[in-house]
Amino acid sequence: MKKAFVTGITGQDGSYLAELLLKKGYEVHGLVRRASTFNRERIDHLYKDFQEEDKLHLHYGDLADYVSVVNILKKVKPDEIYNLGAQSHVAVSFEIPLYTAHTTGMGILNILEAVRILGLKSKIYHASTSELFSGKKGEAPQSEGTQFNPQSPYGVAKLYAHKICEVYRKGYGMFICNGILFNHESPRRGKNFVTRKITFAIKNILSGKQNKLYLGNLEAKRDWGYAPKFVYGMWLMLQQEKPDDYVLATGETHTVREFCERAFGYADLDYRKYVMFDNRQLRPNEVDHLRGDYSKAKRVLGWEPKVKFEKLVDIMMKEELIN
Numbered sequence: 001m002k003k004a005f006v007t008g009i010t011g012q013d014g015s016y017l018a019e020l021l022l023k024k025g026y027e028v029h030g031l032v033r034r035a036s037t038f039n040r041e042r043i044d045h046l047y048k049d050f051q052e053e054d055k056l057h058l059h060y061g062d063l064a065d066y067v068s069v070v071n072i073l074k075k076v077k078p079d080e081i082y083n084l085g086a087q088s089h090v091a092v093s094f095e096i097p098l099y100t101a102h103t104t105g106m107g108i109l110n111i112l113e114a115v116r117i118l119g120l121k122s123k124i125y126h127a128s129t130s131e132l133f134s135g136k137k138g139e140a141p142q143s144e145g146t147q148f149n150p151q152s153p154y155g156v157a158k159l160y161a162h163k164i165c166e167v168y169r170k171g172y173g174m175f176i177c178n179g180i181l182f183n184h185e186s187p188r189r190g191k192n193f194v195t196r197k198i199t200f201a202i203k204n205i206l207s208g209k210q211n212k213l214y215l216g217n218l219e220a221k222r223d224w225g226y227a228p229k230f231v232y233g234m235w236l237m238l239q240q241e242k243p244d245d246y247v248l249a250t251g252e253t254h255t256v257r258e259f260c261e262r263a264f265g266y267a268d269l270d271y272r273k274y275v276m277f278d279n280r281q282l283r284p285n286e287v288d289h290l291r292g293d294y295s296k297a298k299r300v301l302g303w304e305p306k307v308k309f310e311k312l313v314d315i316m317m318k319e320e321l322i323n
Helices: 012-023 044-050 066-076 090-095 097-118 153-172 194-206 227-237 256-266 295-301 309-322
Strands: 003-007 027-032 056-060 080-083 123-129 176-181 213-215 246-248 275-277
Touching (some): 090 097, 090 153, 097 123, 123 227, 176 227, 194 213, 194 256
Parallel strands (some): 003 027
């Protein structure tokens, strides 16, 4: 039985990945931070389903705390490590840049050093990001070879993490893959991310709990995919003979305005009656246009996005209105 260690297991991607790995027969170990609130609703069903089989184990720790990372990895000795934990909200990174640097940037270094010093043979997946790119006009689609030019503290922290993974892969011969994932959403997305913020607001509007939805740049263009399909791509990367970096994306771009139009339309509402502009939600540096080229992932991994924009929005809205 393979063992996997997943940081960020209580998040959107972590919960879907844990689900996938457990179904494939893995023993899954997840890193969770101690907090005053119990934030495990995304994996509650997994814990109940697999607890008796002794396949899912949660460990208290923090990516920024090297000692806790070493102790957990020394105990677990995982075959595969998936680093999904981070302060992952771009706008928030401008408010807490130091914390973002410590968790998002230095967190993976703690994992790499622990694996190296302990002499583990773990294959490592690191969650890189499309926020490494500037998103300027004329640069799309972005591929593994596109020049990095991040525009936020989050992007800069991810750039360090991406590059340190390359250094350890080359310098120590470690099996490390960077997954440059473009935006991927689902009903499990946090409510502070724009897609879920929109679908949740529609639910509140329909129930009379909310009258307006305030958003920033409606013309920002993003490449939106479906999270469960993207975590399958993560797994595929670690099943290859050689480590490498891969872009996962849909190859399509849509604006926040288009997302609003589709989502509100699903509920037979005109978004123009409810969506209001709020300049306080604009980023200091905007990334205007992201569209990924996933041709390498298709060629090497056999991976393709199975869910495109319209279906993604419909999936999110259906689940939102059911619950």
